[in-house]
Amino acid sequence: QQPVQSPQAVILREGEDAVINCSSSKALYSVHWYRQKHGEAPVFLMILLKGGEQKGHEKISASFNEKKQQSSLYLTASQLSYSGTYFCGTGGTGNQFYFGTGTSLTVIP
């Protein structure tokens, strides 16, 4: 049930863009995106719901393809603070999520 994320790791220079993909073998009700910095708790970025509704931070954008059971997170004009590990979580109607193994993003000056 664990979704698959790609790429596993990416290194960017400040100002560059990145896309992180999340794919599930199960039908999705929602996709959640979190970012975790080393030694810290995962922090909420965005929720994408069936039907197109999105909730999250204004500077983050993402897509959700229900038919393909895929989601993508778009990071544009990256900043040093974007560095961390990004997780997508897929779940049902409750507060349980199956998270991918994460994508390590490093932004360098």
Add this chain to the structure above:
Amino acid sequence: KAGVTQTPRYLIKTRGQQVTLSCSPISGHRSVSWYQQTPGQGLQFLFEYFSETQRNKGNFPGRFSGRQFSNSRSEMNVSTLELGDSALYLCASSLAGRGDTEAFFGQGTRLTVV
């Protein structure tokens, strides 16, 4: 308002012992989920409690158990510890316990089994 609080932050236990971890959710949140995080497996769902009832359970052995109290605080217990149980254990609280609301994570308890 206060965030999700997990105690203790660090624990070292011996193989075969048992351990209890605690999670205090954000005030008003009724749903608490637990996750195990390891470098190789990422974040793996353990179980979810909502209003003192276990609502969902992940694919972990029966040595892993939990409960939730009337004030929504939750505890997780692992019995007969194994070396492979060494991990960061995270809990996440949610206001409504639905998939359309964000979850807030605690800092986690890092358990080391020796």
